[in-house]
Structures are given as structure tokens and as C-alpha cells.
Amino acid sequence: MSISAQTDIGDKSPMRQGDTGRVGARFVLLTDESPTSARGSGSSAAHRVGWTLMAANNRSLGRSAALYPSIEAARAAVDGLRRLVSETRLSVFTRDQERGLRPYWTWLLLSDNNPVAVSAFRYARRFEAEESGQRFLGAVPLAAAGEPAVLRIGERIVGGRQ
Numbered sequence: 001m002s003i004s005a006q007t008d009i010g011d012k013s014p015m016r017q018g019d020t021g022r023v024g025a026r027f028v029l030l031t032d033e034s035p036t037s038a039r040g041s042g043s044s045a046a047h048r049v050g051w052t053l054m055a056a057n058n059r060s061l062g063r064s065a066a067l068y069p070s071i072e073a074a075r076a077a078v079d080g081l082r083r084l085v086s087e088t089r090l091s092v093f094t095r096d097q098e099r100g101l102r103p104y105w106t107w108l109l110l111s112d113n114n115p116v117a118v119s120a121f122r123y124a125r126r127f128e129a130e131e132s133g134q135r136f137l138g139a140v141p142l143a144a145a146g147e148p149a150v151l152r153i154g155e156r157i158v159g160g161r162q
Contacts, residue, residue, distance in 0.1 A: 024056030025139040027078045027148035029071055049074040051148065052120065053139055062136040065108070065115035071150060078148055084111055085140045090133045092126060107133035 031049040051074050052063040068074040081088075089110045094103050104122035107129050108115055117136065123129040 024144075025061065025142055026054055026144040028052050028054050029074050029078075029148050029150045030153065031071060031074075031150060032153045051078050053117075053136060053143060055135075055139065060120035061132070061139050062107075062109070062117045063120050065118045075148065081116060081140060082143070085137065087111065088116060088137075090130075090137060092129045092133060094126070105129035107136075109133070109136070 029049055029051050032047055047069065048067040049069070049071050050064040050067050053061045055061050064074070064077060066077070068077060090107055091110055092105060092107045094105045096103055102124075104124065105126045105128065106119040106122055108119070109117040119129065119132055119136075121132065123132065
């Protein structure tokens with residue numbers, strides 16, 4: 001998988017006035033940890049926890065670039081993103097054809113050149129990836145305050161909220 005073009009868009013693509021796609025956004029933690037192991041059943045298996053930023057319509061706006069060893073570590077990463085989102089850099093790039101797929105555009109959010117968040121989808125056009133990244137950036141500070149919901153793999157979010 002090789003990167004064939006990259007654009008650092010910074011603040012060049014501002015959110016459109018009246019864009020309501022970010023209202024009601026919230027962070028959700030996704031984990032493969034079972035409820036019994038979370039309560040201290042003595043299981044020493046390593047767990048993977050990531051986060052996703054969900055729009056009001058339950059569509060993912062972006063997700064964590066890393067997996068964390070615990071729910072607490074993922075919560076700390078969400079808190080860090082909320083604090084430092086204005087200091088991040090959005091990079092939009094295309095990937096060459098891989099495994100017979102057509103080339104696609106995606107975005108990556110960087111903090112001190114370290115990946116923080118990635119696009120949840122692939123896009124056929126650069127401007128679609130840029131708009132998606134800008135929607136994500138606009139939604140982070142507006143995401144519901146407080147503790148993110150925790151969703152264990154195999155569970156569903158009912159009614160848009162947990």
C-alpha cells in the first residue's frame with residue numbers, strides 16, 4: 001500500500017455555515033472486553049479498545065488511529081483529543097490501487113506528526129475526503145460532554161444512545 005499523493009489542508013476547507021451534520025455527535029468506545037472480565041473475573045487476556053465519533057444519525061465521522069489496552073486509556077485519549085483538537089493537522093491523501101481495488105482518498109488527523117484519528121470511510125474524490133475530515137474536526141468540540149458510551153463487540157446501540 002503506497003501513498004501516491006498527499007495534501008495538507010489545514011484550515012483551507014472551513015465548515016459551511018448551517019452545517020447540521022455535527023449536531024448531536026458523541027464519542028463511543030468500542031471494546032472486545034467482555035462485561036465479566038471488566039468486573040474483575042481474573043481474566044488476564046489483553047483487550048483492545050478504540051473510539052469512534054458518531055454523528056446524530058449514527059454514522060461514524062472518524063475513529064481512533066490506535067487501539068488502547070483498556071477503557072480508561074481510550075477515555076484518556078478522547079479527553080486528550082478534545083483538549084488538543086485545535087493543535088492538530090488534517091492530512092488528505094490517496095492510496096494506490098491495492099488488491100485490485102480502485103484508488104481512493106482518505107484523511108488522517110495528526111498531532112505532533114503522530115496519527116490520532118483516521119477516516120471511517122474511503123472516498124472516490126479528494127474534496128469528499130476533505131469535507132469528511134472537516135466535519136470530524138467541527139464535531140469534536142461539539143460532541144456530547146461526559147463519559148463516552150461503551151459498546152462491547154456484538155452489542156448494538158439501541159435508539160442511537162446507550
